[in-house]
Amino acid sequence: MTSRVGVVTFPGSLDDRDAQRAIRLAGAEPVALWHRDKDLHQVDAVVLPGGFSYGDYLRAGAISRFSPVMATIIEQAKLGMPVLGICNGFQVLTESHLLPGAMLRNNHLHFICRDQKLRVENATTAWTTDYQAGQEISVPLKNMDGRYTADARTIDELESEGRVVFRYLASGPNEVGNPNGSINDIAGITNAAGNVVGLMPHPEHAVEPLVGTGGTDGLGFFTSVLKQLVSS
Amino acid sequence: MARVVVDVMLKPEILDPQGQAVQRALPRLGFTGIADVRQGKRFELELEGPVDDAALARIREAAETFLANTVIEDFTVRVEETS
Structure with a gap:
């Protein structure tokens, strides 16, 4: 049976269709979820997409954190259902306290849109097993509020437990790798169980050679979770 | 009618680039002698009923769970008498 991966549409979501497309390209069945519907329609995993x-x-x-669909997602995430939050979805995950810390306005106060190089630091989460630890990937980044922060104790905990999943890298000698002032160049993190992952850059925009970065570096998120669902 | 004011500020240790941008603009406009600027949010809540302990407790709960993100922000709640 094909795995079903839900994508939530909130009022103001922008990247829900791209996320659905990425899920389909990875070989799973995308299922549109509506913010006012508590029912997850038997999905095996959920993507919270980018947008506003x-x-x-x-x-x-x-x-968004208080929307009916999030109540069910929070409950299921705590029981181990894989959840990926991209950009605004990452912000929803921190506001929901499924992931620690919070997101702030970029330190330079500008909206940023560029291809972003990342290092995969943890290739054991539900969404990253198709990568190698230390692998460098390039996916689009576009946001206003991407500066990840948390108190020193939380950062120590994330670092020592290997829960920083992605870190920003410079793509050349003239580029500052960290696009927003995020602590320790953190681009994405996971919860202790490894089923909930959030990141600011957009893997769903890097799944076909024709568009985005021109690479398919983002496809691994969706094939990773699919493998996890098939084997469980 | 009673008004309750909730002020939300970034915690002191959190970098506030908006406040910094305002601070940099002030001397250019001739407003000198200002050492630091922090920018926050103010919510004015008009209550339908009286401001009693129960109402204030509910507003504190709203401030803590919704109006402020206590990971990065502090808040204060105070009653403002209106005529």
């Missing part, structure tokens, strides 16, 4: 859910009016992700 509820306009980010209060803080990025702050209002």
Whole structure:
């Protein structure tokens, strides 16, 4: 049976269709989930896509966290269901406290949109087993509030437990690798169980040679979770 | 009608580039002598009923779970009498 991966659409989501397409290209069945519907329609995993859910009016992700669908996702994530939060989805995950820390306005106050080089630091999470630890990938980055922060104790815990999953890298000698002032160049993290992953860059935009970075470096997220679902 | 004001500020240890941008602009506009600027949010909540302990407790709960993200922000709650 084909694995079913849900993609939530909040009012203001932008990248839900791209996420669905990436899931289909990886060989799973994408299932559209609606923010007001508590029912997850028997999906095996969930992607929270990028965008500006509820306009980010209060803080990025702050209002989405209280939507009916999130109540069920929080419950299921705690039971081990794989959840991936991309960009705004990462912000929703920190606001939901499924991942520690918080996201702040970029330190230079500008919206940034570029191809971003990343190092995969942890290739054991539900969403990264198709990568190698230390592998460098390139995926698009586009956000306003991408500066990851947490208190010193949380950062120590993330670092010592290997829960920093992705770190920003410079793609050349003239580029600053860290695009937003994020602590320790953190681009993405995971929870202790490894089923919940959040990152600011957009792997779903790097799954076909024709568009995005022109590479398929992002496809591994979706093939990783598919393998995990098939083997479990 | 009673008004409750919730002020939300980034914690002191969190870098506030918006406040810094304002601070840099001030001397250019002739406003000198300002050592630091932090920018925050102010919510004015108009209550339908009286401001009693129960109402204030609910507002504190709203501030803690929703209006502020206590990972990065502090908040204060105070009552403002309106005529």
